[in-house]
Amino acid sequence: MLYALKIAARYLTANKGQTALLVLGVAVGVFIFIFMSALIGGLAEFILSRTVGDMSHITIQAETVDPPLLIAPDGAVLVASERGETRTATLSQSATWVPLIAAVPGVKAVSPQISGAGLLARGAQSAQVSVTGVEPGNESAILDLDGYMVEGSARLASDGIILGQKLADDLSLSLGQTLRLQSSDGATILLTLGGIFLTGNGAMDDGRAFVSLSTARSLFDTPQGVTRIEIKLDDLNSADDIALRIRALTGLDAVPWTDGAEQLMEALDAQAQTGIFLKTFALITIVIGVASALLLSTYRRRPEIGIMRAMGAGRGFVVFVFVMQGGLVGLMGGLSGAVLGYLALLPFPSRDEFRAGTLPMDITQGSYGLAILLTVIGAVLASILPARSAARVDPVTAIGQ
Amino acid sequence: MSALLEVRDLVKTYGSGEAATRVLRGLSLRLDTGEMAALLGPSGSGKSTLLTILGTLMKPTSGSHVMLGQDLIAAGDRELTAFRNLHIGFVFQFHNLLPDFTALENVIFPTSVREGRETPAARERGRDLLVRMGLGDRIDFPSANLSGGQKQRVAVARALMNSPELVLADEPTGNLDRASAMQVMELIGQINREEGTTFLISTHDEKIAGFCRRQIVVGDGLVTG
Ligand SMILES: Nc1ncnc2c1ncn2[C@@H]1O[C@H](COP(=O)(O)OP(=O)(O)OP(=O)(O)O)[C@@H](O)[C@H]1O
Ligand SMILES: [Mg+2]
Numbered sequence: 155m156l157y158a159l160k161i162a163a164r165y166l167t168a169n170k171g172q173t174a175l176l177v178l179g180v181a182v183g184v185f186i187f188i189f190m191s192a193l194i195g196g197l198a199e200f201i202l203s204r205t206v207g208d209m210s211h212i213t214i215q216a217e218t219v220d221p222p223l224l225i226a227p228d229g230a231v232l233v234a235s236e237r238g239e240t241r242t243a244t245l246s247q248s249a250t251w252v253p254l255i256a257a258v259p260g261v262k263a264v265s266p267q268i269s270g271a272g273l274l275a276r277g278a279q280s281a282q283v284s285v286t287g288v289e290p291g292n293e294s295a296i297l298d299l300d301g302y303m304v305e306g307s308a309r310l311a312s313d314g315i316i317l318g319q320k321l322a323d324d325l326s327l328s329l330g331q332t333l334r335l336q337s338s339d340g341a342t343i344l345l346t347l348g349g350i351f352l353t354g355n356g357a358m359d360d361g362r363a364f365v366s367l368s369t370a371r372s373l374f375d376t377p378q379g380v381t382r383i384e385i386k387l388d389d390l391n392s393a394d395d396i397a398l399r400i401r402a403l404t405g406l407d408a409v410p411w412t413d414g415a416e417q418l419m420e421a422l423d424a425q426a427q428t429g430i431f432l433k434t435f436a437l438i439t440i441v442i443g444v445a446s447a448l449l450l451s452t453y454r455r456r457p458e459i460g461i462m463r464a465m466g467a468g469r470g471f472v473v474f475v476f477v478m479q480g481g482l483v484g485l486m487g488g489l490s491g492a493v494l495g496y497l498a499l500l501p502f503p504s505r506d507e508f509r510a511g512t513l514p515m516d517i518t519q520g521s522y523g524l525a526i527l528l529t530v531i532g533a534v535l536a537s538i539l540p541a542r543s544a545a546r547v548d549p550v551t552a553i554g555q
Numbered sequence: 556m557s558a559l560l561e562v563r564d565l566v567k568t569y570g571s572g573e574a575a576t577r578v579l580r581g582l583s584l585r586l587d588t589g590e591m592a593a594l595l596g597p598s599g600s601g602k603s604t605l606l607t608i609l610g611t612l613m614k615p616t617s618g619s620h621v622m623l624g625q626d627l628i629a630a631g632d633r634e635l636t637a638f639r640n641l642h643i644g645f646v647f648q649f650h651n652l653l654p655d656f657t658a659l660e661n662v663i664f665p666t667s668v669r670e671g672r673e674t675p676a677a678r679e680r681g682r683d684l685l686v687r688m689g690l691g692d693r694i695d696f697p698s699a700n701l702s703g704g705q706k707q708r709v710a711v712a713r714a715l716m717n718s719p720e721l722v723l724a725d726e727p728t729g730n731l732d733r734a735s736a737m738q739v740m741e742l743i744g745q746i747n748r749e750e751g752t753t754f755l756i757s758t759h760d761e762k763i764a765g766f767c768r769r770q771i772v773v774g775d776g777l778v779t780g
Contacts, residue, residue: 165655
């Protein structure tokens, strides 16, 4: 109905000021919708990246094998223990599993690791450290070491070690110095300080040391396999599903990050609910605004509606004229609100640069299309009531008044 | 001459109960093709009521209404809308034009609403009609800015747009000065003579009535002369 559209457009342009106000009102509603989407989405992103961003999304930990119990005939309980086996269990076949896991769709990175406790010493000073051996070239697979480096490089040389800044400060270390690292097993290795990082996480900056996987092998006497496999995903939210697949694929106990993170999930959920609530209110405001403006317009145009009906315009035509007005207002308000929202979000730091203290608005999560679509639908629905009342105008009384 | 329309025993009662007003009390009337008739009668006698019923904008309380062989009492809203569009033109006293549209857009409305768009052919005919009404220089003028007489002439052009058999005019010159009123009536008379369009025009003005060959007088809800 091109002709009804023309009349609708004419009605809107005939009262430019009024239409502009109405469109502005709708745009503000859309703006709020987009702002809320970006804020709630950004907040979730921010909270997740702060809490799980640097974490393994799925972790496979070697199970500590309980030493077998032997019951002696006299009733005494004996523990059979072999040296090495009590200390750490290993995932002995990691070499086969790692490529298998890496091939699972949705897996971004796989990091086989050997970890243990150690004593770091330089001269007379020493400190307890938790040592993680990772594959050189794969240092930033889970924790973004590269991004946290303050000195040196995250790239591990075979005799290299990377430390947190606090630890380096405590021991007054500087790049290139040689350190002695002694494992809890008693093995000692000399390493060169190749980089210093600062993550903002105290325990990490204070007591973590990264070495190459081969260094960790000799340090912890693990010639085969690894103690832990950490997996990073493209999408955090697919952890449960992918963990199941990995379990089915390897038979290993793959644990998604969501295990034990129920409170966090609940908090995020509540936050998302709040967002939906506020967005719904923004939409309701739009619907009420459009409905009341159009209702007023149908009242003001009663004589004209009567004329059109007398000239042979059917009820459906009249309905169409007013529904089109609603649709046009929704479209214009939706588009301008989306543009306004986008412009307003531009100054905020991008999602990779969220900082504490600023609103973590994520411009990519503005739901612009959805906002426009829902607004148009809402405005069209809002116009149905006025349109129907317009179609019911009695030409006789309308023209006679 | 053949009958264009015929109404018989029209009764129209407004309201109900104690407030009921019986305006038409069994009125019968026949109009033939090509007639030019004036509808006279005191204020409140039911002239507008009759025109509204003849224009299918309202149904009588009882009575029959046949035009062009069609029983318009039995017809539904959709049929009547289409019927009006094709066969009946209207000129009202007030609120005649769509103020946000130009003179031409107003004139071609009856065709555009039927065809779903404004066609070049409709524009052509609309322009011709406006030129004929002496409004060649006001074709694309916003209708809200036209003078009263000009508005009524645009309304006459619009009433003729779909070449209807019948044009109903309710005091079309009621709020015009004498010169404009005469101009509008002359145009109506000219169309009637040249195209054979039937006109029924209600008026209080004897001079206006003088333009018409037939005078129909309504009183007491009946045709009295
Ligand atoms: N919608 C209505 N409800 C109730 N009464 C009505 C209605 N319309 C008209 N009437 C009454 O019907 C009677 C006839 O009205 P109508 O408008 O047909 O008269 P008219 O002959 O056109 O008068 P005028 O010359 O003043 O235009 C009047 O008494 C009027 O008050
Ligand atoms: Mg009247």
